Amino acid sequence: METFEKKPLIISAVSIFFPTILVAVGASFLFKKSYGEILQIGVMTALFALFLTFSFLYELLNNSFDYDNTEHIFRFVLVYEISLVLSALYPFFDVSGWMFVALGVAMSLFSNRFTGLFATAGLIMMSCMLAGTDLLMPFIVYFLSTAIAIMLFGSIDENFKVSFSIFLSMLTLLVFETAGFVFLKNEELNLEQFLMPIVNISVNTIILFGILKYFNDNVANRYRNMYLEINDQEYDALIKLKEKSKEEYFRSIHTAYLTERIAKACGCNVDVAKNLAYYHRIKKCFGYSQNDLKKFVKDNSFPPEAAKLLVEFSDRNSSLIRKESCIVYLSDKLIYSIMQIFASDKNAKVNYNELIDTMLNKKYIKEALADSDMTGRDMKNVREIMKKEILYYDFLR
Secondary structure (H helix, E strand, O other): OOOOOHHHHHHHHHHHHHHHHHHHHHHHHHOOOOHHHHHHHHHHHHHHHHHHHHHHHHHHHOOOOOOOHHHOHHHHHHHHHHHHHHHHHHHHOOHHHOOOHHHHHHHHHOOOHHHHHHHHHHHHHHHHHHHOOOOHHHHHHHHHHHHHHHHHOOOOOOOOOOHHHHHHHHHHHHHHHHHHHHOOOOOOOOHHHHHHHHHHHHHHHHHHHHHHHHHHHHHHOOOHHHHHHHOOOOOHHHHHHHHHOHHHHHHHHHHHHHHHHHHHHOOOOHHHHHHHHHHOOHHHHHOOOHHHHHHHHHHOOOOHHHHHHHHHHHOOOOOOOOHHHHHHHHHHHHHHHHHHHHHHOOOOOOOHHHHHHHHHOOHHHHHHOOOOOOOHHHHHHHHHHHHHOHHHHHHHO
8 A cells, every 4th residue: 555645635634524514504504494404414414524535535545546646636625625615506506507517527537436426426415405406306317417427538538539428428418407307397398498408518518628628638648748759769868879879779669669569459558668669778778777767767757657667677676567568578579689680691581470489489588478467368469460560570671
């Protein structure tokens, strides 16, 4: 279990627990509830706040939060506080205009699905109790529509392809609101009855898109542009490698090409794998120590994951664990073997299929991967991709 500083944990817990009770009770007086209702709302929200605080800390301490949310816990706290205040104000508006979907998705993205959904459920309950409406239908409408949206946005595509998910989420909300609120009005259906649901969907869409854009740029794919820069063959560090040794430079370039294709087939992080392939010879070529290598990745602003993997890969005392490391290791072995053959005889005829099979069946290769995350299916993909790239290997002559 990761060690956390106590101060941020205490601040986040206090910021969730006490404001929930204070806002709920304060809103109860604002809406002129009876003392019995105030007591009821106070007890219900206190229990909700207690278990939300507990679940938040439990998920956090067990590293169950998605993305890098464990390192940025106040993002959730901030969105929750905003959602809490809005939930206390919703009873001023028509029930079909309550906005939970966008904020529920935001809370889940900045923690995890369970925490976000539980927080949303409690806030819907609070709004219903303050409004004095029947709990069942509003709760069903907003809980289910938010749950579906959270599921749809559980994984943000690196190309930010979220338009269909937004459309489907809002369509679901419209269907639920129509069935839950519009059809219950004992009136003939007309466009005016859909005005508030349409306004609600429009506001949810705008806010949801803004939240997702922020999340994509600052959380899910915040290192995307950085990888594009340092994984460019014209990047300064790679140019220096080329000036130091053309052989090492081209070995890295060819390894990166093969690595990229295998990493895609194995479902790995392609950017990280490709980055490791480009720079896995840096230490050897420049005679760096481990401390020198750590300084190198820091000076070149490597993303944390890429920096950690390169340092681990270059440490002779470290075993190959991650698939990205294994793929770079295998790709480099094959590229180097072919380069060595052509260095001796540029016109040599090579049976690439036989060379690949022989290499992958070597005892030292199997031993190197013994403790890794590579599965039998992954190794099958490695073999297949290597054999599909036969035409490419002639560029190594």
